Amino acid sequence: AGLLLMNAAFSFMALLGLLSLSGMLIKNGIVLVDQINLELDSGKEPYQAVFDSGVSRVRPVAMAAITTILGMIPLLFDVFFQSMAVTIMFGLGFATVLTLIVVPVLYTLLFKIKVPKQRYSN
Known part of the structure; x- marks a missing residue:
């Protein structure tokens, strides 16, 4: 969608951008799952561990993505690297x-983690 929006061709450099993008996404997924496991090891309930790890990883994952996206902006004006930059920016x-x-x-x-039932007291 980004390549269409920016009117850039899917070239070899876009393919390289797609490969590097997949590496960044795998890293983000591993970091998130590792945080879930750390929360579980600390003794939290499974649902709370998943919830807390998602909340605690928003800022680092978002900041890494934003800095990479902003770092690709200068490459948008280079004919050779434009398709790679667009692929990484929009994909990330x-x-x-x-x-x-x-x-x-x-x-x-x-892992079949259920949402805990809330107990309300009056």
């Missing part, structure tokens, strides 16, 4: 949101 922006939402959801589904 979209996939960061997906990482912070989809990874915790898949973790809870995969």
